[in-house]
Amino acid sequence: MAKILMKGNEAVAEAAIRSGCRLYFAYPITPQSELIEYMARMMPKVNGTFLQAESEVSAINMVYGAAGCGKRVMTSSSSPGISLKMEGISYIAGAQLPAVIVNVQRGGPGLGDIQPAQGDYYQATKGGGHGDYRLIVMAPASVQEFADMASDAFDLADKYRNPVMILADGMLGQMMEPVEFKEALTDAEIEEMPKQHDSWCIRPNEDGDKKHHHEINSLEIDPVVLEQHVNNLYKKYAEIEKNEISYESYDVSDDNEVLCVAWGTASRIVKSAINELKKDGKSVGMIRPINVWPYPYEAIAEAIGPNVKKVYVFELNTGQMLDDVKIAVAGKVPVEFWGKVGGVVFTPAEIKEKLEACF
């Protein structure tokens, strides 16, 4: 299939539809508006449901209802809207429902601004909503990857009965890049898909005498039962941590004198700086977590070569992933951080300067 030039927001929407998403509930917010608008245009053409909800809170609860019926469903928003969805995300995780949530991050806290930022890392990977739960969090670094993640996210959501977040940012949402789409699922395949959830989801009783009573629920009033439920969730999360680590190694070698760790948009800029330094004969490697939960702790530890003097973390926030890198490095070498916030994006030249100072 030929490549198409597309904005990230539109590419992820198109990829979601191709992956069998026929239900989308959302509320407008910049810088993800192209996504909701694309869905508004395209969903009717595939006999899907597009519904502009009265609020972010309602949108995520519509997702809860549709996911409870075992159907592929998605919502999207940007940072302040994602905060509003956190209640529903906690319920979706508690009730073990498959759903995909796209966060096209912008500057915060509060209303912040509408420029790209990575300030929702803590919220996405460490909780956000109440209680003990985990989201699978995928962090794209290109429009192509943003689109590819849509189908992966639905597959993972279905596989683990768990909400999956694609943690992009305003840069990836707004930027146009060539993208190649996977072949769309057929109507027959899409119809077949919810049957994998027949054992638990809300559906008509068509089994004759074997009448089911399925409950979509996160309430367990008996503490012993709730304890067991949360323990079961964590068994599932351990399984996810075992299977779903995903990262990119860039120029990692025994020659490296510095190892960088960066994710999403920030990693692209770091990559440019690494390429520049290479021309000067300076060896810098990078680990880019593709999934930021589960986190590639071991990959980072193993990438610290014999000549690495420092691990350098670059983010478009005040150092939220830094904690995870420190856990991975475990004091073996110093870990340094530099970032930009407020929607200000660092340049390759700035990163290069920071890295040069390490040599």
Place this chain on the structure above:
Amino acid sequence: MEKIAYRPESLTQIPFTYCPGCLHGVAHRLIAEAVDEQGLINKMTGVAPVGCSVFAYKFFNFDMAQAAHGRAPAVATGMKRARPDMHVFTYQGDGDLAAIGTAEIVHAANRGEQMSVFFVNNAIYGMTGGQMAPTTLPDMKTTTSPYGRDTADIGHPIRVCELLDTLISPYYIERVSLLTPADIMKAKKAVSKAIQYNKEGRGFTFVEFISTCPTNWGLDPLKSRDWAKEHMLPFFKTGCFRDKGAE
């Protein structure tokens, strides 16, 4: 011999967890009977709220969802859109529907969502121990209005049927009472009508039940009904506000 009293098939065998004298059981039963009578048990699903009826998902004998506080109409919207071949209702109390869930109920009604909403109004938060509700009457004492509801400070009770009746889309809106056997018979008719319209895909249907809370009102069940007749019915007048099917 004809069996005239039996448990509706649409109720599970799990005993209700409601207080003695509570009318939730009556409301549950009316809904279950209507679902049975219209042969919908295999295609019906419902959403339980947060509040005393939080466990309603265990009591109805078909697939059920439990929603976050106030969000039942949004959850039901997602369910109906995902499973258009099923019929969905929400069951909500006054705090859930008329305070924290005001946006959800107004907009589900305004979209004319294909659902039935059963709204139990007893003018108080029951589950959390008797706090002021959006439908608490003027001067009524609750644990968070210990000197009586001061309307100058906190406003007047919300009449939800009247509020929804300003919208164009809803198909059927009626307020009934559960305070006397005769009222319950009338309430059954309203429930049946809502379920029938739901079955026929006519649109958004809404039934409000005027109910009691003997535990938190501090009155025995019979006195609670007298109190409700004397104080609630003059403010929350029963009757049909909207019936597009009868037009």
